[in-house]
Amino acid sequence: MTAASEWERLTKQLPSWLEESRRESHKGRPATYIPELAHAPADALGITIMSTEGQSLTLGDCGLSFTMQSISKVFTLILALMDHGEEGVFRKVGMEPTGDDFNSMLKLELVEPGIPFNPLINAGAIAISSLIRGGSPAAKAERILAFFRELADAPSLKWNEAVYRSESATAHRNRSLAYFLKDNRVLEEQDDVEEVLDVYFKHCSVEITCRQLARMALVLALNGKDPQSGRELIPRRYVQIAKTFMVSCGMYNASGEFAIRAGLPAKSGVAGGILALVPGRYGIGVVGPALNDKGNSVAGVHLLETLSGEFDWSLF
Numbered sequence: 001m002t003a004a005s006e007w008e009r010l011t012k013q014l015p016s017w018l019e020e021s022r023r024e025s026h027k028g029r030p031a032t033y034i035p036e037l038a039h040a041p042a043d044a045l046g047i048t049i050m051s052t053e054g055q056s057l058t059l060g061d062c063g064l065s066f067t068m069q070s071i072s073k074v075f076t077l078i079l080a081l082m083d084h085g086e087e088g089v090f091r092k093v094g095m096e097p098t099g100d101d102f103n104s105m106l107k108l109e110l111v112e113p114g115i116p117f118n119p120l121i122n123a124g125a126i127a128i129s130s131l132i133r134g135g136s137p138a139a140k141a142e143r144i145l146a147f148f149r150e151l152a153d154a155p156s157l158k159w160n161e162a163v164y165r166s167e168s169a170t171a172h173r174n175r176s177l178a179y180f181l182k183d184n185r186v187l188e189e190q191d192d193v194e195e196v197l198d199v200y201f202k203h204c205s206v207e208i209t210c211r212q213l214a215r216m217a218l219v220l221a222l223n224g225k226d227p228q229s230g231r232e233l234i235p236r237r238y239v240q241i242a243k244t245f246m247v248s249c250g251m252y253n254a255s256g257e258f259a260i261r262a263g264l265p266a267k268s269g270v271a272g273g274i275l276a277l278v279p280g281r282y283g284i285g286v287v288g289p290a291l292n293d294k295g296n297s298v299a300g301v302h303l304l305e306t307l308s309g310e311f312d313w314s315l316f
């Protein structure tokens with residue numbers, strides 16, 4: 001199928017595929033462990049697809065803004081790589097999936113030397129937050145925001161104050177993880193645990209839309225190049241590392257299943273967002289707040305699997 005006829009079929013069929021996937025929403029429910037996330041509309045579903053050739057398609061509940069949550073971890077990883085290189089980052093986090101829940105403490109204690117298995121689980125992303133350069137926690141959070149704004153082409157992007165406070169007030173488990181990391185010396189002498197956590201909560205709470213998420217994905221689909229100017233925003237090698245983690249760990253404990261069914265680099269968040277890409281071709285942003293038991297958007301996963309199957313997008 002040529003790119004033009006694929007786009008034509010996509011434009012024609014997407015509305016019915018979207019409604020079909022929306023009907024899956026009842027199989028899940030919005031996250032409640034961050035109280036502020038519980039208000040999200042459970043059967044909402046929206047998607048934006050942007051092509052590397054400049055086309056864009058937005059459908060469904062795309063007026064809905066939501067917080068990035070774990071999707072932000074892909075980009076803080078990239079920023080930490082840009083700040084410290086591979087050696088600096090992989091002293092603090094590993095390269096392997098865990099097989100445990102995203103907020104699990106188990107392997108930190110059981111497996112020497114007690115560094116998080118990968119940068120996309122909570123422990124790993126907290127360790128990554130400690131690596132972001134900046135003179136103060138506020139300056140680090142602002143640097144992250146500036147980076148996200150550039151990738152999303154959204155100068156007004158900011159964190160949602162209510163969600164940030166809601167998470168900070170209830171993050172007992174993430175606090176435990178962070179103190180554990182301090183004891184394991186992943187967080188070092190100079191790293192104040194509460195300050196590191198504050199940076200983490202802020203980047204998780206950045207509020208975004210499907211369209212902006214698709215723009216961030218498009219930069220990855222272009223191997224780090226700005227879609228408009230062609231300027232390098234991210235070194236290609238770091239995009240490669242990020243994409244690899246997205247395939248092996250991006251959908252938590254359902255990453256293997258998603259790799260078999262959709263075969264695309266993707267990252268989900270507990271607010272129901274999923275960022276996905278077809279390398280060289282499309283950047284995709286999806287939101288559907290009802291989550292399955294693995295913490296992924298039920299309808300979002302269904303829609304991405306449908307699209308990938310219909311167009312044979314799997315990388316494998």
Ligand SMILES: NC(=O)CC[C@H](N)C(=O)O
Pocket residue numbers: 068069070071102103122167174204268269270271295
């Ligand atoms: N899976 C997620 O999206 C988790 C992110 C969330 N901020 C947390 O720490 O629990």
